[in-house]
Amino acid sequence: MELTVLGQDEAAAAVADSGCSTGSCGSTNDQMSDLPDAIREKVQNHPCYSEEAHHYFARMHVAVAPACNIQCHYCNRKYDCSNESRPGVVSELLTPEQAIKKTKAVAANIPQMTVLGIAGPGDPLANPERTFETFRGLSEEAPDIKLCVSTNGLALPESVEELSKHNIDHVTITINCVDPKIGAQIYPWIYWNNRRIRGEKGAAILIEQQQKGLEMLVERGILVKVNSVMIPGVNDEHLKEVSRIVKSKGAFLHNVMPLIAEEEHGTFYGVMGQRGPEPEELQDLQDDCAGDMNMMRHCRQCRADAVGLLGEDRGEEFTLDKIEAMEIDYGAAMKTRAVVHAGIMEELDEKQAKRERLAAASVPDAQGLVDTRPVLMAVATSGGGLINQHFGHATEFLVYEASPNGVRFIGHRKVDQYCIGNDTCGEKESALSGSIRSLHGCEAVLCSKIGFEPWSQLEEAGIVPNGEHAMEPIEEAVLAVYREMAESGALEEPVPAARAQQVSA
Amino acid sequence: MSLSIVDSCVNCWACYDVCPSDAIYQSAPHFLIDAKKCTECEGDYAHPQCATICPIEEAILDAGGVAMNPPGSLTGIPPEKMAEAMLEFQSR
Numbered sequence A: 001m002e003l004t005v006l007g008q009d010e011a012a013a014a015v016a017d018s019g020c021s022t023g024s025c026g027s028t029n030d031q032m033s034d035l036p037d038a039i040r041e042k043v044q045n046h047p048c049y050s051e052e053a054h055h056y057f058a059r060m061h062v063a064v065a066p067a068c069n070i071q072c073h074y075c076n077r078k079y080d081c082s083n084e085s086r087p088g089v090v091s092e093l094l095t096p097e098q099a100i101k102k103t104k105a106v107a108a109n110i111p112q113m114t115v116l117g118i119a120g121p122g123d124p125l126a127n128p129e130r131t132f133e134t135f136r137g138l139s140e141e142a143p144d145i146k147l148c149v150s151t152n153g154l155a156l157p158e159s160v161e162e163l164s165k166h167n168i169d170h171v172t173i174t175i176n177c178v179d180p181k182i183g184a185q186i187y188p189w190i191y192w193n194n195r196r197i198r199g200e201k202g203a204a205i206l207i208e209q210q211q212k213g214l215e216m217l218v219e220r221g222i223l224v225k226v227n228s229v230m231i232p233g234v235n236d237e238h239l240k241e242v243s244r245i246v247k248s249k250g251a252f253l254h255n256v257m258p259l260i261a262e263e264e265h266g267t268f269y270g271v272m273g274q275r276g277p278e279p280e281e282l283q284d285l286q287d288d289c290a291g292d293m294n295m296m297r298h299c300r301q302c303r304a305d306a307v308g309l310l311g312e313d314r315g316e317e318f319t320l321d322k323i324e325a326m327e328i329d330y331g332a333a334m335k336t337r338a339v340v341h342a343g344i345m346e347e348l349d350e351k352q353a354k355r356e357r358l359a360a361a362s363v364p365d366a367q368g369l370v371d372t373r374p375v376l377m378a379v380a381t382s383g384g385g386l387i388n389q390h391f392g393h394a395t396e397f398l399v400y401e402a403s404p405n406g407v408r409f410i411g412h413r414k415v416d417q418y419c420i421g422n423d424t425c426g427e428k429e430s431a432l433s434g435s436i437r438s439l440h441g442c443e444a445v446l447c448s449k450i451g452f453e454p455w456s457q458l459e460e461a462g463i464v465p466n467g468e469h470a471m472e473p474i475e476e477a478v479l480a481v482y483r484e485m486a487e488s489g490a491l492e493e494p495v496p497a498a499r500a501q502q503v504s505a
Numbered sequence B: 001m002s003l004s005i006v007d008s009c010v011n012c013w014a015c016y017d018v019c020p021s022d023a024i025y026q027s028a029p030h031f032l033i034d035a036k037k038c039t040e041c042e043g044d045y046a047h048p049q050c051a052t053i054c055p056i057e058e059a060i061l062d063a064g065g066v067a068m069n070p071p072g073s074l075t076g077i078p079p080e081k082m083a084e085a086m087l088e089f090q091s092r
């Protein structure tokens, strides 16, 4: 058997047929092979979906949509904390006019910015005038920017017609259930036909509108991505059914995100002690739901008004007063942008070609690995598919699974998920213990360099630090470490206690 | 008669968009209802629209000064549970 690298960013890296990898047995190795060409093209270099592209292209969100038409148990409309990085939490509300100006200013100064999203702080389609005025202005004045919108779906059917008039890249619908009984445990009420409708009745209407909206968008050829929040004990098992349904109706991606519930957020779930999923639980469910759509693992929960490359925020450079002072010649900016985009595409193509050559040249030998158990490893990288980041600089880790089937990208683990180290915002925690906690379940961490203190603390936590593969391609290094573990006999021992406990809990 | 908006309002614009009488206006530190224009939605809707969409408990009061959406009625969090959580959070 040959080992394959079931990579994070494109299928071309997979050189040999390894059979069933994530529960969806395709006839080829191409993890996007089910998608029509047009969709594949849109997704391949999308900053939200491609691990490779998000280091090169940027997206931004503008907060023009304050009103909402439903209540979710994971949301608190009172909350507005600048340390927050959850979706739906936004600091600066903009008028459509300001949003158009800000978008053009950012696009002119960060030519990599290709996608503008409206995600809140409420529901974009519950603010149709503000949302569509922004879209209309941008379609006219900045036609090289793609637009996207996230919605709870309640007002979606009546918005499809208008959406189809704009340069819409994709619509994201948050669908947490297809069963009103479960819905009633997630949504206490909706505002519908001038009434507040509670419980199962409200949830049933919401579900119907979401499904109808999804169908209408697909009919019109608009890309639809579905997000779901995994709420252990409420909808975790159910999301498998949600996944089947939305994909059969034509959603091009289904992305499962973890519930983030802390008492200090003042949300229903936070106060009532509903827990979020452990990384392992999330991963198992993502495996079940994502199927062959591995790349969706790259979707971060970005803040609704974030500016910049995924996981970074340059919003400070574009505050309202700074934008007011800027003179923007968008016609000229568009020319520069076109040149920059072409350059990036060329670079991405080159990288891909290089990876294909590498993959074709080195077919790793799997002897002795046939029955070894899978191992999770974390990688510190600042992009380019290389292990090139200092452990202490990593704000997130990429997690890979190595097994006799090859190396597979699993997902991201953020180090500072919320409010760490800020005394106004709950529990204090050192960055180091935060990093180590975020690596839960991993048996090794690969980075370019690492200090002495984290080294010993990692070892204590049962995670082997490894700085020997600096500047090497991620998949190959992970495989090499896996092989070393196999040879040293480490894989004959059962899963380390911490993880085993987690799994059985 | 008129409803009124008080300081727990978070300026989410939801009520502004649904008022049939154009009685709600943006103001600092929060939105306000023009008592002369507010009809309590009489003749337009069975329920006052602002209080029907408002997501914040105790942000809108009826003509008698009583909260249209009392504590716990919108979030589903029992008020005593919320108080407990706030206490615990503050004591950290």
Ligand code: SF4
Residues within 6 Å of the ligand: B002, B003, B018, B019, B020, B021, B022, B023, B024, B033, B037, B038, B039, B040, B041, B048, B049, B050, B051
């Ligand atoms: S009660 Fe009706 S008329 Fe009065 S402010 Fe509210 S929405 Fe407007």
Ligand code: SF4
Residues within 6 Å of the ligand: B005, B008, B009, B010, B011, B012, B013, B014, B015, B016, B030, B031, B050, B053, B054, B055, B056, B059, B060
């Ligand atoms: S709906 Fe409620 S919170 Fe929102 S602006 Fe109106 S009164 Fe304020």
